[in-house]
Amino acid sequence: MEVTDIPAEFLREDLAPLPAVSELQVVRHYTRLSQSNFSIDTHFYPLGSCTMKYNPRACNKYAMLPEFLMRHPQSAVTTGQGFLQCLHELQEILKDITGMKGVSLTPLAGAQGEFAGVTMIRAYHDSRDDQRRDEILVPDAAHGTNPATATMCGYKVREIPTDAEGDVDVEALRAAVGPHTAGLMLTNPSTLGIFEGHIQEIADIVHEAGGLLYYDGANLNAIVGKVKPGDMGFDVIHMNLHKTFSTPHGGGGPGAGPVGVNDRLLPFLPIPIVTEEGGDYRWLTEQDLPQSIGRLSGSMGNAGVLLRAYIYARLLGKEGMNRVAEFATLNANYLMAQLRSRGFDMAYPTRRAAHEFIVTLKTLKEQTGVIAMDVAKRLLDKGYHAPTVYFPLLVPECFLIEPTETESKQELDGFTDALVEILEEAHRDPELVKHAPHTTPVTRLDEVKAARELDVAWNSE
């Protein structure tokens, strides 16, 4: 065959150096790899909803029904009424949970949800011909995605400090707002695992300055069924469905980041949205919502992921949703109390945890030279995944621990015992902890080399 379009210097002279192995060798290779995996089916992840949390099998099973799987995204609504009904009911459920007036499911992940949310804030100010608002306020405890989103949407970012109790510094906020304030992006409970104590006051300050209040829904699982962001005064919210609604975690999802808005932002929601008229379901499009910020994907976002969230919500019902928040906070507070009673320092000792809390190992570092990273690595030897380390950046030598609603008391007690053992080891034999892990398929990795010299491609040599 002549491949004339490709310049001669790019043509391969030898066969591609593909691995030459038998089917059985491949099967064994991948099976061995899967056995080396750390997985939620076998182990506890104390970093919870951010990274890995148990999803009920049923959510996956029913979203995989062939009637859902085989449906073409562009097929006629008349042949997909059941599918549209599921999405419509999910919209209604999310509206109810968040206290918002409208929901669009289409953003493909949390980051795109944030983009949609801030774009709507811009559309709102533009529609009022209020174009001098060029600043988004972000507390310094925020997820890094918040300033990144604001910047991506063309806003200047202004950081608001956190006070000693872990709340937003209200006086600093009061001093920062003004005619340039487009909005404030807030996570509540915050990344410090604390329910913002002055939320009403914060909402009033931002609204009086003419700005809008953005709710980062990353920690919605702590309050779902208990408190509604709409009631706290938020104008717009994005939800990371994997964190609260049993959709895939880790490794890039796929994700879903629905957005909810109150009356003021309703005209700007991204399309398509499902509407119901006399028992018939159809898509709302540009014709129905001429002020919409537009489309974020070719069709209806990651529909399969949305279906998993829908099934989860229907399986639990309202009553079950309440218990999610109750167990998420109960587990976090139980674990926090256990660790505190066994000698661990909390970053915000006067505050009750929401669904997560922060331990600081500063004292351990001073006494033994063992740092949070070493303790995290040693946990792997004890059969536990490491919690989030060194985030939020505000707290030195920190662990951010989120057990989630699905773990049992036995599991939490076992984790506490493991951490206490490591504390003792750090005092008795610090080198043991500093060189951990010792029992995993690969031991301590050179993170610096890994970050500097990326080696991710298969090489035949």
Add this chain to the structure above:
Amino acid sequence: MSEIPEDLRYTNTHEWLRIMEDGHIEVGITEHAQEMMGDMVFVELPEVGTNVSTGEECAVVESVKAASDVYAPVGGEIVEVNSELADAPETINQDPYYRGWLFRLRPVDQSAADNLLDPAAYEQVVASES
């Protein structure tokens, strides 16, 4: 307590400044800052010729733990950057005050550095954070 040389000026955001003989100002991050950050893996430096204003983000240092902005402690034009850091960002960990310098700038206002923190004041900043 980490080293805080007597002959430098400092900022609340952990940059140090050295006024050089030719009037240029050399900027880096402090010993305390590199300790908090941990092992450096990547440094992004401004382009020579860029004009920066006081407090503007003008470099990024990235460690195994976090990426952190470096702010221009005084306004001016970037005249030189430490290009050796591209291949050896660990220099910042090894020698933050000398070989680990980030960039040099020609200040708009020669006396601007006088308003920054002296070593004693910066020591207070470090103490208040630990």
